[in-house]
Amino acid sequence: MENFIVSARKYRPATFETVVGQQHITGTLKNAIKNNQLAQAFLFCGPRGVGKTTCARILAKTINCTNPTADIEACGQCENCVSFQTGHSFNIHELDAASNNSVDDIRSLIEQVRIPPQAGKYKIYIIDEVHMLSANAFNAFLKTLEEPPSYAIFILATTEKHKILPTILSRCQIFDFNRIQVEDISSHLATIAQRESIAYEPDGLHIIAQKADGGLRDALSMFDQIASYANKNITYKSVIDNLNILDYDYFFKLTNHLTAAEVSDTLLLFDEILNNGFDGNNFINGLATHFRNLLVGKDAATIKLLEVSENIKQKYLDQCRKTELSFLLTALNLANTCDLNYKNSKNQRLQVELALIKMCHIRSVVQLAQQPLNTDNTATDSDQDKKKTNVVAEKAPQAESLISKSESESLSNPAKKLPETEVPLSKSVEEKPKETPRQSTMPSASSISINIPKVNAASTLIPSLNDLNRVANGEEDNGPKKATGDAREAFSYDRLLEVWNNYIKILKGADKINLFTILNNFPPTLLNPTLIEISVESKTQEQLVQQESVELMNFLRHQLQNFAVDITFKLVERKIENRLYGNREKYDYLVNKNPKLDDLRRRFNLDINP
Structure with missing residues (x-):
């Protein structure tokens, strides 16, 4: 029985051409080799599993190849290439700085640098996880890194560039590796699946690529795991079951319940998700991502931001046509607020359920804020426009009883600043008096009960609620002035x-x-x-x-x-007429400044020295 080799090692790129998703790096390195403009030190930095060490090995093999191809690739057949591939090359040295990070390890490396190559043109030193070197080891390495022999090239690799000393950074050519795109990882996994005779569904490979978060090595590890789990038949269901990922169908179904204001079905679906072992925080983050995808799918220019398979993308496009922009913006804000408050909440499930209930009522709140105004036929157009403008301002407090102030502001007229007080929806509008012609059917500002705590008008500078209503209605203040901001009584x-x-x-x-x-x-x-x-x-x-x-x-x-x-x-400067000489005089002066000093003396039963 042959030993199994994981895909991350078996399909590790051996040439620049086979490196996935780092064309800006490989192109620059090939041009440097072609023009003989190789730097004395390189620094490869980026997230894990994106090809830093792989590119370092390919670069080391290519610059020592005696018969490179026209595309500046190693031939793989010369003596130097064969010795590198078999692990017997004396010109390429790898050092793991995570376990060899002392000054003695660097001094030993510096001693090796002094020996010229026996075969080949260059001696290449690859130092992986270089940020793990100690400060003393970095300092011992500085001089050699700045002025190495002409045959020595250093390639440093790290995932944490910010931990490297600036003096080291200034001596290196820095190459920043990007996270590999989802489409690149998905197509690479499809190629490997074909070579290994593994059946697959494109949606399943796409989920693996998204879960890998830009790291190809993580994607290949998950690929091997699911291939074993599903007996070489990678399907969409096997991927989400094995990786514990919430199915897209949950979010599509949940969005339909939310837009239809089906509170019961929404809560039952959330309960099903929790019973399947998913965390509430992951759920609310996934729901926010779903709303974000629906939002970017509404504009043809941003559809390319949907990093999903074509089948799932079509589902997003179908649902985003049925969902209003106002719903998506408000739901996104609610989901974000729930995520921020989730960890500090003592009842985390209730926190998510409240957010879902609010989302169910978004459409009703929008309709309430946009309800048309019934006016008499005798009213002029200008009167109707004025009354229509006041509808949002009078309805906005009702909306705030269902959703928070930040969500209601995104739905209302942006030119109108909403009141910051909350009004109970059931008591917001009182019984209307009989109307005269050309009079609005909507309640006036004085008929809206606002939940403001009562204050004593005579002891504060804040105007009373009656004053606010009077100003809102355009009435003049003809009443008597009693301890208001206009009182100017003379005093002696x-x-x-x-x-x-x-x-x-x-x-x-x-x-x-x-x-x-x-x-x-x-x-x-x-x-x-x-x-x-x-x-x-x-x-x-x-x-x-x-x-x-x-x-x-x-x-x-x-x-x-x-x-x-x-x-x-x-x-002013306080002048002391009499100089204080005795302790009693000094004490009496201090007590006059701070009477509590005498209480302190009596509490601790202290005496004053004469």
Whole structure:
């Protein structure tokens, strides 16, 4: 019985022509060999399994070939090629830096570099996973890498270029390998399947290529695994069963349920997916990818971004014609929000189910926001346009009770900023009064109950809800002014000191000692009827007062009945008339600055030295 050789080794490229998906690399290397412009050091970097070490070996074999072909490929028959293929070449050395990363290993390599090649033109040193070298090993390698002998060429390979010292990078020609495209991997697997007499379905190979995420070695490993699992008959079902991948049909069926607002069927299908062993986070990510594919399928210019087989692509094109753009944008946003909140949620299943329920109601929300307005025949065109414009603004809060603010903004008129408050859908519109001709049938702003917490209008600068409704309806404010932003009652300096001392007492009672000390040091100065100057001894004190300035301003304006009051700061230097010599004098001075110091002394039963 012959030993089995995995496809990743059996079908490893031996020439530049057979390298998959890296034409920009192989073309550059062939031109460099043809024009005799080989660098002294190369750095191949890129993801795993994309051909870095393979290209390094092909380059090493080709530059030592004594009879290269017209296409600058190794002949495979000369003495140097045969010795390389059998593993007996003395001119090509490979070093695994993951296990040989010390200074001694690099010094041993440098000693070998001094010996010229016995056969062939060059000695090539391939160092794989070079980022694993220690800092000292890199430093020991610097001089040799910068000025190697004319016959020495170094080829470094790594998956993590950012870990390599900049001094090493500056001495190398850097080649960035790309992730291999899905179509390239799929066609390569089809070629291998034909050679191995393995039956396959194109959709199955396409799923393997997508799962490999640009790595051909991973794709070949999965290919061998599924070929054994399915007894050399790779089908679409065998691939998704073996690799634990959610079937496309689940997402197509689920999208039909969502667009038809079939909540029960949607939740039952999600339960079936969970019972099959799939994770909720993988499901919501797969659903987001499905919506993304439907979105790019709506435009002929972006159809090429669908990295699926032709059979699956046709299904996407059929479904995207039946799905509105507004649904896809909102569903994508909901899926993304669910993904962000999934890991932090204590009930992760409920998190996904809530997102699915919201998706089911997207169409009804859109229809609600776009519901036409019933107007009298006597209304003019301008009146109808004005009323029609107000529909979205009045309906938008209802939409926000079903979907979040970010989703409703993508559905509504982009020129209209929606309110940020939420309105219960069942109580959003109250009973309408009798209408007169030329009057809108939609409820006015005052008839919409907005869920805003009640506040004391006399203790805040925020306008009341009645003021907002009055402005929205274009009414004039003819009522009396009671402690509103327009109050400008004159006050005396004695009245200011009285209010100031009351606020200081409030600060002391609230244990805000730092702020109490600052405001108690100097009395306020009234620069003009509405401008109050506060004296501070440092910028730090000024910043501390500014942090509390909102509460201070609200208190002063309310107590003084003047909402034009403002404050400013003045930096002063505190002068101490008497020099403090004794400990008792110093202590009394500090207690005057911070009364809590005396509490601290009594708590720890401390005495003051004379």
